[in-house]
Amino acid sequence: MTASDKRHAIAYWTxxxxxxVLLIVAPFILPEFWRRFLTEILIWGLxxxxxxxxxxxxxxxxxxxxxxxxxxxxxxxxxxxxxxPPNLWLALLYGLVGSAMVALFVAxxxxxxxxxxFAITTLVFSQIFYVIIFTWTEVxxxxxxxxxxxxxxxxxxxxxxxxxxxxxHWFVLAVVTASYLILRRITRSPFGxxxxxxxxxxxxxxxxxxxxxxxxxxxxxxxGLFAGLAxxxxxxxxxxxxxxxxxxxxxxxxxxxxxxxxxxxxxGPIVGAGFFLVMREGLSRIFGDQFPYLIPLxxxxxxxxxxxPQGLLGFAKRWLNR
Amino acid sequence: MAIPWDLIVIQTVNGIVTxxxxxxxxxxxxxxxxxxDVVNFAHGELFMMGAYIGVVxxxxxxxxxxxxxLSVISVALLxxxxxxxxxxxxVGRDPLTTILATFGISLILxxxxxxxxxxxxxxxxxxxxxxxxxxxLQYPWYRLLIAALxxxxxxxxxxxxxxxxxxIWIRATTQDRVMAQAMGIPVPWVHTAVFAIGAGMAAASxxxxxxxxxxxxAMGLDWVLKAFIVVVVGGMGNLGGSIAAAIFISLxxxxxxxxxxxxxxxxxxxxxxxxxxxxxxxxxxxxxxK
Numbered sequence: 257m258t259a260s261d262k263r264h265a266i267a268y269w270t271x272x273x274x275x276x277v278l279l280i281v282a283p284f285i286l287p288e289f290w291r292r293f294l295t296e297i298l299i300w301g302l303x304x305x306x307x308x309x310x311x312x313x314x315x316x317x318x319x320x321x322x323x324x325x326x327x328x329x330x331x332x333x334x335x336x337x338x339x340x341p342p343n344l345w346l347a348l349l350y351g352l353v354g355s356a357m358v359a360l361f362v363a364x365x366x367x368x369x370x371x372x373x374f375a376i377t378t379l380v381f382s383q384i385f386y387v388i389i390f391t392w393t394e395v396x397x398x399x400x401x402x403x404x405x406x407x408x409x410x411x412x413x414x415x416x417x418x419x420x421x422x423x424x425h426w427f428v429l430a431v432v433t434a435s436y437l438i439l440r441r442i443t444r445s446p447f448g449x450x451x452x453x454x455x456x457x458x459x460x461x462x463x464x465x466x467x468x469x470x471x472x473x474x475x476x477x478x479x480g481l482f483a484g485l486a487x488x489x490x491x492x493x494x495x496x497x498x499x500x501x502x503x504x505x506x507x508x509x510x511x512x513x514x515x516x517x518x519x520x521x522x523x524g525p526i527v528g529a530g531f532f533l534v535m536r537e538g539l540s541r542i543f544g545d546q547f548p549y550l551i552p553l554x555x556x557x558x559x560x561x562x563x564x565p566q567g568l569l570g571f572a573k574r575w576l577n578r
Numbered sequence: 579m580a581i582p583w584d585l586i587v588i589q590t591v592n593g594i595v596t597x598x599x600x601x602x603x604x605x606x607x608x609x610x611x612x613x614x615d616v617v618n619f620a621h622g623e624l625f626m627m628g629a630y631i632g633v634v635x636x637x638x639x640x641x642x643x644x645x646x647x648l649s650v651i652s653v654a655l656l657x658x659x660x661x662x663x664x665x666x667x668x669v670g671r672d673p674l675t676t677i678l679a680t681f682g683i684s685l686i687l688x689x690x691x692x693x694x695x696x697x698x699x700x701x702x703x704x705x706x707x708x709x710x711x712x713x714x715l716q717y718p719w720y721r722l723l724i725a726a727l728x729x730x731x732x733x734x735x736x737x738x739x740x741x742x743x744x745x746i747w748i749r750a751t752t753q754d755r756v757m758a759q760a761m762g763i764p765v766p767w768v769h770t771a772v773f774a775i776g777a778g779m780a781a782a783s784x785x786x787x788x789x790x791x792x793x794x795x796a797m798g799l800d801w802v803l804k805a806f807i808v809v810v811v812g813g814m815g816n817l818g819g820s821i822a823a824a825i826f827i828s829l830x831x832x833x834x835x836x837x838x839x840x841x842x843x844x845x846x847x848x849x850x851x852x853x854x855x856x857x858x859x860x861x862x863x864x865x866x867x868k
Contacts, residue, residue, distance in 0.1 A: 379806070511681070548692060561668070
């Protein structure tokens with residue numbers, strides 16, 4: 257390790273620590289509404305971060321992340337409704353299994369295609385699941401969705417506490433941080449390097465001898481798994497699952513968060529989600545609830561696509577990925 | 579189970595009518611894709627804006643045909659403006675950025691429509707109200723008129739591309755952008771014009787289809803998705819293929835609707851898409867590449 261690497265590591269982990277401390281103490285400082293808001297930003301950020309694995313690191317834009325997110329949500333709902341008493345870890349397990357199965361299915365078909373075709377295929381797949389969930393009323397509750405009670409936080413047999421606003425925030429923060437560290441580790445691993453080489457030059461990667469399709473499938477599944485995790489967290493926080501969250505506009509929002517925050521940085525998408533949600537909240541506070549906040553946000557988004565394609569954190573991309 | 583022949587005939591007619599409208603939407607989409615590698619996510623919203631402008635002009639003028647023409651012209655201008663402002667700066671960048679930009683536009687247009695016109699669906703009165711008897715149904719002539727008009731517009735586009743001076747420019751640009759530029763064809767303006775034509779076609783289908791369903795801000799979403807499926811199944815950028823695929827998929831969905839609810843019949847087209855991607859990823863209706 258050279259001196260500059262060491263300096264970078266110290267600076268990076270210091271920054272990481274400061275942000276973590278701020279997020280940990282946030283529930284004590286923020287009023288009820290903003291505490292909830294911050295938790296929500298973290299969950300949407302996790303969804304966007306999972307999508308960054310594809311957009312930023314593998315060079316594939318997915319418009320189907322709502323399917324993974326939604327299946328995580330409905331998987332958690334299934335566990336919470338069927339098993340009494342509701343168990344948090346079982347909800348996590350069901351949600352992850354649900355999204356992993358969907359991700360396997362989507363990955364198998366969509367990775368045969370590249371670029372635009374991949375984007376359209378993932379979009380169409382997410383709509384398949386939307387239609388199924390929307391019309392299969394007996395199981396999924398159809399348009400109304402499902403409501404359930406929140407499980408307790410605890411380790412079975414040792415202790416359990418009901419979720420409070422603070423513990424829920426910390427729980428979400430812990431999951432999102434762990435996901436970030438895992439994904440960061442993965443993107444810096446040999447596997448992640450192959451993904452980035454697919455992004456840079458796919459034919460060459462294949463020529464060197466890497467099974468590109470298999471790597472792409474793994475990337476889609478990995479990404480789907482973390483999107484499902486975000487879905488479980490959202491279900492636990494809001495105590496409902498609804499077909500609206502499987503609709504492709506959610507996937508579109510995940511892409512917007514990525515572009516706004518900066519693709520290929522993992523933390524960028526969280527920043528993007530925060531930026532988007534704060535702007536939305538600010539606009540509807542200033543102009544009233546009926547204000548079509550997506551019009552100004554859409555304009556900002558297009559301007560950023562054209563003039564700032566690296567996003568808000570683009571300037572720090574190199575530093576964050578070092 | 580007896581085969582319900584009457585239902586099959588009715589659904590065939592229905593399928594062809596929706597297929598022609600879908601072909602009109604999809605051919606605009608595939609034209610835009612074929613010539614500039616842009617997947618226009620906002621195509622459904624142009625369809626929707628066309629329908630809304632149709633509603634407004636119809637209320638003001640009272641004539642369906644004036645509404646149709648004005649709506650096509652104004653949406654074509656809107657499309658041209660969109661292309662100049664958002665897509666021109668992205669020429670030469672990753673084609674994926676154009677998906678992002680047009681997705682942004684679709685959000686803006688959709689929310690503008692919701693804000694301006696509200697969530698309640700508007701109705702367009704059909705210009706002819708006559709009906710004929712098809713088995714036990716009173717079938718409106720208007721539906722057949724839609725199919726005929728869509729076919730006429732697509733046919734006109736085909737003739738224009740084949741024989742028109744500017745149509746030849748468009749085909750030349752599709753084949754070889756750099757060479758066309760070298761021959762003095764103003765390629766950026768060809769792009770703008772193609773986008774405008776595609777937008778105008780989407781608007782025409784919006785106005786024509788308006789009387790069959792209500793006009794609301796979310797109507798574009800369904801259509802853009804179907805049009806994407808059609809364009810992929812037909813072979814990207816292949817005009818004839820998209821028309822064949824549009825009719826094929828609409829017929830399949832119409833037949834499926836005999837047995838399941840229309841909402842679930844959509845899954846049939848998804849399955850067609852998956853099978854196409856598995857066995858013929860270049861599209862069902864294109865010659866096998868040698």
